[in-house]
Amino acid sequence: MKRKIAAISIIAAMLLSGCQEVQDTSADVSETSNSESTTNSINSADLSTAAQSTKTPEQSESGGAPTVIAPNFKSSAPEKESVPEVEDSVPQVEESVPDNSDVSFENSKPSSLPVNNTVVENGETRTVASGETLEIAEGESLEVEGELIVESGAVLNVLNGGELFVESNVKLEGDIVLSEGGKLTMTHDTAKIEGAGSVVVKKDFEQVNCERGFINAHIAPPERVVGEDGATYVGGIVIANKAITLPPEYGSDLSLDEVYPEVSAALDEMNAASEHQYVNKSGYRSYYDQQAIFQNYCDMYGYDEADTFSSQAGHSEHQTGLTMDLDAFEESYGDTPEGIWLANNCWKYGFIIRYPKGKEDITGYTYEPWHVRYLGKSTAKLVFYSGLTLEEFLDIEGGTTVID
Ligand SMILES: [Zn+2]
Incomplete structure (x- = not known):
């Protein structure tokens, strides 16, 4: 546990390092003209x-x-x-x-x-x-x-x-x-x-x-609902962000860094298809892990800064068991061949890059080219081609920091 926290602390320093621009190509929702072609x-x-x-x-x-x-x-x-x-x-x-x-x-x-x-x-x-x-x-x-x-x-x-x-x-x-x-x-x-x-x-x-x-x-999207498990869902997609929290016991059937079987299967499929090999460096993170990690960051950087890159307990998407950090924890990863391939292709295997660059005010998180969220192939494709963040796609708030 302590070892884990120490390892993650290194990430914080890396997060603050500089980065280069990532190619911007917005999904073009083209207008179609009205057709009179009625037969x-x-x-x-x-x-x-x-x-x-x-x-x-x-x-x-x-x-x-x-x-x-x-x-x-x-x-x-x-x-x-x-x-x-x-x-x-x-x-x-x-x-x-x-x-x-x-x-x-x-x-x-x-x-x-x-x-x-x-x-x-x-x-x-x-x-x-x-x-x-x-x-x-x-x-x-x-x-x-x-x-x-x-x-x-x-x-x-x-x-x-x-x-x-x-x-x-x-x-x-x-x-x-x-x-x-x-x-x-x-x-x-x-x-x-x-x-x-x-x-x-x-x-x-x-x-x-x-x-x-x-x-x-x-x-x-459908209306958001709270399930019997206390988690918030939109159209079956479980949500954890800075505005929407998961209950403490959510995902407790997983152990640290594990992910649900469909997620590891999707990772395997992606690795089989890619010239690159992606490794799950961080998966499930329990509510109590999050508490300890956030407190550790607060001790190191102060609350305000910690809150820009770390989740308070219950707000980390890692608690869903559907999220992984792959490979590196540096912004520059987005400019590497691995990072570029991941951004362009992960949707084919059911993933999205969850915290894109330039969307910090919407997602509430700094750009994380290594953090993928599993949505399943169909939904990941819809989100990818929309050019939207998950918050925008599902019409939910994300950037508001909740202090609880
Ligand atoms: Zn992550």
Whole structure:
């Protein structure tokens, strides 16, 4: 225990050393223009229930550019030309004649459309028009192989037991709402949801599977909740930061520097894929370890300075068992080949660099290019491509120092 504290004390000195700039490439959430390319309009009979458009507060803009190196979507997937392709082979749908609509999209039922296993065919464009709500109910699914347009003011609501599969393109200017139990799966590497609209996650990030494809739109997170274990969660993601604390016994099934099995498995997978080898130098840190460490720093540097780089008890993300310090404890690590590879690639294995440079006021922590947080592949990818910190992505406070 004392030995551990001594070792960590060295880190503090290292933290104060200088560093170089890290490449800034912000994730470009590209604007997609409104398209008029409507071939089939998905009708919704009961628009009175359409007021589900759950707009969340705008995510706060940080002062500086994101330090996360996020590729530009436009380079990885060519911009979709919004040229309508009205094909003769598409079943004749006359928008104004309800009884003649596509069987899959007929408006014979109010509010919940019978989209049972419906496919938007390759080459076909369908639109959920402004003011409309399309619901995918239990046991139903919608597969987008062509193009689906959700106009501004339109809602595609995936209800409990429903699923939306995106193989190609969704132009999202309105909202895709994933009600509790509703799922969204990106099924191909080139799958893309893009636009100024939002994917609204009502319950849990496990509702979204974005291991393949890209979601280049605002992700509106669920409300934060306190679990039975006393920890704070947003969409199933456990939170520990300077504003949100973990209860003393959280993670007590782990021993010092251990991590949960999914985290070590992800580290192994990353090491197998990388030319570099990353080593867990510090994993789980109990509440009581944190107490001792913080007191030690206070003795060395004074409270105010200690508080800029060390966590008070219950506030360290290391207590989650989902966090590791890899390799070095120096800011310059971010400029080494290992550090650069880690920043650019760790999301593929479910990690994010938790405390990016230039985001100290948001995360409450100094830049730590060695500190990774495991979120799982899909969510890590969403966070990485958002160019946001976890605090911004989840719309939670982080930088406020809590003195308790
Ligand atoms: Zn750390």
